[in-house]
Amino acid sequence: xxxxxxxxxxxxxxxxxxxxxxxxxxxxxxxxxxxxxxxxxxxxxxxxxxxxxxxxxxxxxxxxxxxxxxxxxxxxxxxxxxxxxxxxxxxxxxxxxxxxxxxxxxxxxxxxxxxxxxxxxxxxxxxxxxxxxxxxxxxxxxxxxxxxxxxxxxxxxxxxxxxxxxxxxxxxxxxxxxxxxxxxxxxxxxxxxxxxxxxxxxxxxxxxxxxxxxxxxxxxxxxxxxxxxxxxxxxxxxxxxxxxxxxxxxxxxxxxxxxxxxxxxxxxxxxxxxxxxxxxxxxxxxxxxxxxxxxxxxxxxxxxxxxxxxxxxxxxxxxxxxxxxxxxxxxxxxxxx
Amino acid sequence: xxxxxxxxxxxxxxxxxxxxxxxxxxxxxxxxxxxxxxxxxxxxxxxxxxxxxxxxxxxxxxxxxxxxxxxxxxxxxxxxxxxxxxxxxxxxxxxxxxxxxxxxxxxxxxxxxxxxxxxxxxxxxxxxxxxxxxxxxxxxxxxxxxxxxxxxxxxxxxxxxxxxxxxxxxxxxxxxxxxxxxxxxxxxxxxxxxxxxxxxxxxxxxxxxxxxxxxxxxxxxxxxxxxxxxxxxxxxxxxxxxxxxxxxxxxxxxxxxxxxxxxxxxxxxxxxxxxxxxxxxxx
Numbered sequence: 150x151x152x153x154x155x156x157x158x159x160x161x162x163x164x165x166x167x168x169x170x171x172x173x174x175x176x177x178x179x180x181x182x183x184x185x186x187x188x189x190x191x192x193x194x195x196x197x198x199x200x201x202x203x204x205x206x207x208x209x210x211x212x213x214x215x216x217x218x219x220x221x222x223x224x225x226x227x228x229x230x231x232x233x234x235x236x237x238x239x240x241x242x243x244x245x246x247x248x249x250x251x252x253x254x255x256x257x258x259x260x261x262x263x264x265x266x267x268x269x270x271x272x273x274x275x276x277x278x279x280x281x282x283x284x285x286x287x288x289x290x291x292x293x294x295x296x297x298x299x300x301x302x303x304x305x306x307x308x309x310x311x312x313x314x315x316x317x318x319x320x321x322x323x324x325x326x327x328x329x330x331x332x333x334x335x336x337x338x339x340x341x342x343x344x345x346x347x348x349x350x351x352x353x354x355x356x357x358x359x360x361x362x363x364x365x366x367x368x369x370x371x372x373x374x375x376x377x378x379x380x381x382x383x384x385x386x387x388x389x390x391x392x393x394x395x396x397x398x399x400x401x402x403x404x405x406x407x408x409x410x411x412x413x414x415x416x417x418x419x420x421x422x423x424x425x426x427x428x429x430x431x432x433x434x435x436x437x438x439x440x441x442x443x444x445x446x447x448x449x450x451x452x453x454x455x456x457x458x459x460x461x462x463x464x465x466x467x468x469x470x471x472x473x474x475x476x477x478x479x480x481x482x483x484x485x486x
Numbered sequence: 487x488x489x490x491x492x493x494x495x496x497x498x499x500x501x502x503x504x505x506x507x508x509x510x511x512x513x514x515x516x517x518x519x520x521x522x523x524x525x526x527x528x529x530x531x532x533x534x535x536x537x538x539x540x541x542x543x544x545x546x547x548x549x550x551x552x553x554x555x556x557x558x559x560x561x562x563x564x565x566x567x568x569x570x571x572x573x574x575x576x577x578x579x580x581x582x583x584x585x586x587x588x589x590x591x592x593x594x595x596x597x598x599x600x601x602x603x604x605x606x607x608x609x610x611x612x613x614x615x616x617x618x619x620x621x622x623x624x625x626x627x628x629x630x631x632x633x634x635x636x637x638x639x640x641x642x643x644x645x646x647x648x649x650x651x652x653x654x655x656x657x658x659x660x661x662x663x664x665x666x667x668x669x670x671x672x673x674x675x676x677x678x679x680x681x682x683x684x685x686x687x688x689x690x691x692x693x694x695x696x697x698x699x700x701x702x703x704x705x706x707x708x709x710x711x712x713x714x715x716x717x718x719x720x721x722x723x724x725x726x727x728x729x730x731x732x733x734x735x736x737x738x739x740x741x742x743x744x745x746x747x748x749x750x751x752x753x754x755x756x757x758x759x760x761x762x763x764x765x766x767x768x769x
Contacts, residue, residue: 183704185715190705191569191693192665193714197729199722206715484701484718
């Protein structure tokens with residue numbers, strides 16, 4: 150549940166062309182003539198007073214004045230300046246970090262999708278879309294990584310933009326997996342924030358891992374601690390891939406090169422931050438992982454929402470059209486006396 | 487002369503030295519026996535009444551005295567305010583001219599004298615026939631003048647009109663739409679007290695009874711710079727008609743208090759209406 154504190158006193162309405170505004174003086178005209186074509190009458194003193202007619206006459210003048218006002222404001226280009234609204238919600242800052250490597254375009258069975266089975270990337274997209282729709286008050290950012298990190302969408306409360314960014318990840322994927330740069334990109338989202346409100350989450354969705362070089366390792370370790378993040382890793386494991394917890398039979402194979410997933414898991418565990426890995430072998434398992442996160446992350450969130458400059462000319466013309474059609478209706482209702 | 491326009495009218499006996507067609511209070515040549523007078527006061531042997539003279543114990547000769555038919559002054563006192571420009575079902579300025587010609591012709595036909603006072607913003611001497619006379623040419627000229635005049639003002643000179651009437655009792659036709667305050671009408675009636683007044687109320691059906699049932703109408707007042715916008719509906723129309731009926735009642739009460747009956751001209755002027763009026767009302 151969120152609420153907005155919108156201060157009506159500073160609506161911050163401005164116009165583009167101030168030189169049109171003197172035309173607002175035209176609103177004085179309806180005070181003198183309500184536009185109904187008049188017929189002469191010997192003496193209006195004999196006509197009985199009629200409150201309904203007086204009221205409707207006043208309404209007629211008022212609507213003429215509103216029509217002129219809105220029309221002039223529309224012509225002048227009325228807009229509302231950029232606003233920032235303080236919002237409090239229950240939720241989290243979530244950075245969805247998507248693996249965009251080539252292998253994500255294959256199914257869980259490790260084949261190119263042939264219609265009977267969906268690819269890992271489209272499964273991830275479908276489930277993430279459902280997840281984002283559930284998380285109403287979160288601020289979500291999207292990043293991806295392949296050979297290089299990819300910046301998709303900053304942290305925003307605009308769900309539509311996030312969904313669009315997620316759906317854009319369905320495009321054919323790129324080359325390799327460079328997880329360290331991707332993680333650095335995800336962490337950089339939180340570096341722009343001054344103070345922490347709500348929990349900070351990095352949701353890493355990938356189907357494989359890679360070796361992290363010591364230089365990056367040091368930095369990631371530092372930033373993860375500094376920024377107080379929580380890390381969730383949805384590991385979309387393909388068939389026959391080594392799991393996160395598997396120990397190789399041959400001790401010679403127990404190194405980062407041959408078993409990057411296992412070593413990445415060990416690295417994340419050693420970061421001393423809340424971390425959880427989900428080994429998802431099919432779409433259902435991914436769904437379970439997401440439900441889990443959904444339950445866990447619901448802390449109070451305090452943030453400032455930026456509302457962009459709003460063009461109000463459409464509203465003005467709409468109102469003007471409405472009131473002019475009202476006046477036209479009265480004009481057509483005129484009787485000849 | 488248009489025979490259709492002539493109507494019959496009369497007025498209670500009056501003090502007028504000029505002989506005419508109406509009952510008078512003057513003793514003179516006439517057909518109606520009034521009383522006997524001694525020969526010495528009226529030495530006219532043609533009218534000696536032998537029977538009365540024989541029966542007179544004082545043995546004076548009795549002469550019959552007759553009531554002289556006397557002449558009457560007719561005045562049309564017309565409202566020339568801007569509301570009289572109204573053209574509804576009837577054309578009010580035209581009715582005014584018809585009325586003027588009819589009264590003038592009737593007066594001429596009866597051998598009476600006719601006068602006209604028009605009161606608009608002020609009383610214009612150009613549009614005035616006073617004192618009353620029998621010149622028909624002046625009436626024709628006046629009707630032409632009135633035809634070319636746009637009436638203006640709000641009857642400011644209404645109460646001054648009485649100053650242009652003779653002190654002698656006359657028959658005064660008061661033609662107006664009477665969209666005036668009741669007090670003004672009462673004051674006017676007080677000023678015209680010595681005359682026999684026939685109020686002619688010039689209304690038009692289009693002012694109330696033929697208004698539309700539905701729709702928006704805007705009326706601009708002809709005398710004041712005012713407009714009224716009305717959202718017409720059957721109940722409002724009914725109320726307007728009721729207001730006019732109430733006004734009619736008020737006017738009747740007002741005029742009856744001064745001993746005269748108003749004549750409502752709602753469908754134009756016809757001389758028969760006048761004849762009918764006089765046959766019905768004059769004592």
